Amino acid sequence: MKTLGNFxxxxxxxxxxxxxxxxxxSTLAITTNLDxxxxxxVSVLIVxxxxxxxxxxxxxITPDEIRIxxxxxxxxxxxxxxxxxxxxxxxxIDAALGVYLPLIVVNCIIxxxxxxxxxxxxIWKSTLDGLNMGxxxxxxxxxxxxxxxILADGVLSLNNPFNSTLIFEINIIPAEYxxxxxxxxxxxxxxxxxxxxxxxxxxNATAKKAEVK
Amino acid sequence: MKKIISLTLFLALASxxxxxxxxxxxxxxxxxxxxxxxxxxxxxLKEIFPSATEFAEVKFEDASGKVNNVYEAKGQxxxxxxxxxxxxxxxTFLIGYxxxxxxxxxxxxxxxxxxxxxxxxxDQEFADLVIGSSVPTPVDxxxxxxxxxxxxxxxxxxxxxxxxxxxxx
Numbered sequence: 001m002k003t004l005g006n007f008x009x010x011x012x013x014x015x016x017x018x019x020x021x022x023x024x025x026s027t028l029a030i031t032t033n034l035d036x037x038x039x040x041x042v043s044v045l046i047v048x049x050x051x052x053x054x055x056x057x058x059x060x061i062t063p064d065e066i067r068i069x070x071x072x073x074x075x076x077x078x079x080x081x082x083x084x085x086x087x088x089x090x091x092x093i094d095a096a097l098g099v100y101l102p103l104i105v106v107n108c109i110i111x112x113x114x115x116x117x118x119x120x121x122x123i124w125k126s127t128l129d130g131l132n133m134g135x136x137x138x139x140x141x142x143x144x145x146x147x148x149x150i151l152a153d154g155v156l157s158l159n160n161p162f163n164s165t166l167i168f169e170i171n172i173i174p175a176e177y178x179x180x181x182x183x184x185x186x187x188x189x190x191x192x193x194x195x196x197x198x199x200x201x202x203x204n205a206t207a208k209k210a211e212v213k
Numbered sequence: 214m215k216k217i218i219s220l221t222l223f224l225a226l227a228s229x230x231x232x233x234x235x236x237x238x239x240x241x242x243x244x245x246x247x248x249x250x251x252x253x254x255x256x257x258l259k260e261i262f263p264s265a266t267e268f269a270e271v272k273f274e275d276a277s278g279k280v281n282n283v284y285e286a287k288g289q290x291x292x293x294x295x296x297x298x299x300x301x302x303x304x305t306f307l308i309g310y311x312x313x314x315x316x317x318x319x320x321x322x323x324x325x326x327x328x329x330x331x332x333x334x335x336d337q338e339f340a341d342l343v344i345g346s347s348v349p350t351p352v353d354x355x356x357x358x359x360x361x362x363x364x365x366x367x368x369x370x371x372x373x374x375x376x377x378x379x380x381x382x
Binding site (some may be wrong): 048062063065066069073074076077080081084085086087089091180 | 219220223224227228231234235238239241242243245246249253328
């Protein structure tokens with residue numbers, strides 16, 4: 001039960017993007033709309049979880065000297081496999097994410113968790129860690145993209161990635177009050193800064209509470 | 214020495230396994246990806262020649278280097294895929310001519326110029342101008358989007374040269 005409690009707490013406390021500042025490159029680049037964020041987030045979640053499982057299961061037979069090259073082989077293989085599957089079954093995601101899809105391989109969250117967690121813990125814990133980190137990454141991307149899409153486009157919409165049909169669309173801001181700059185990189189940095197500050201404030205508050213106790 | 218050999222073998226084995234996995238995934242997805250690509254091109258061609266049922270890629274000669282692909286809509290005309298240098302990035306568009314040399318369709322596939330200025334050539338306004346043009350009287354540039362539209366006009370001129378070698382109108 002304790003593992004499950006940690007699972008939820010870690011979503012905010014050990015958030016890879018806003019807490020550990022990992023995987024920021026893709027976070028800034030692709031969060032222009034919710035479709036991209038979900039597509040990227042779920043792709044990373046899958047690669048991260050499977051890579052954690054595999055690396056954890058081979059942790060006892062992997063020689064220490066070459067562990068990093070072995071991790072890279074595992075991660076690169078998974079990324080390429082996911083990329084091919086997305087190209088085949090969800091081409092709209094592939095078109096939207098472009099070069100960032102193969103670049104999952106250098107997403108530091110994945111190698112970071114392999115080295116810091118999966119190589120030292122059992123398969124069950126590593127699976128949870130992968131799901132936890134992947135979910136936190138997806139939620140972070142979703143938060144960024146919701147803010148940016150609403151401010152820049154004035155609408156919030158989600159398409160089905162497999163047949164590109166619209167799932168929902170809400171018009172929020174009328175055309176003349178939209179802030180196009182949030183589509184640009186500078187908008188990504190601004191959004192990121194505010195969210196990171198917010199998460200840091202929450203973390204500080206809970207840390208102080210723990211001290212008082 | 215023994216250590217190095219065992220490490221090398223481990224890494225080689227891991228790589229071989231990874232290669233085998235990828236080969237497996239590739240053999241499943243490759244035909245589907247190929248179909249997707251053809252379907253995507255067909256969908257755009259259908260927009261230009263809605264009533265055509267058969268499309269075929271045709272060989273052509275192009276001295277300008279701007280025309281990438283030419284597709285023939287059987288009995289209807291030709292669609293040419295053209296790439297030109299826009300203001301910021303390359304612009305790719307499709308233009309369709311029927312057998313009388315009238316422009317029947319224009320679709321910008323990719324463009325990355327300034328919003329509100331160069332990007333306007335992707336709008337319906339410019340598409341209507343192009344569709345009103347024909348081989349003897351090509352389209353004019355778009356006021357307020359001179360750089361991007363001049364590039365496209367040059368591309369259309371190159372497309373016309375190629376079209377003239379393919380069709381007798």
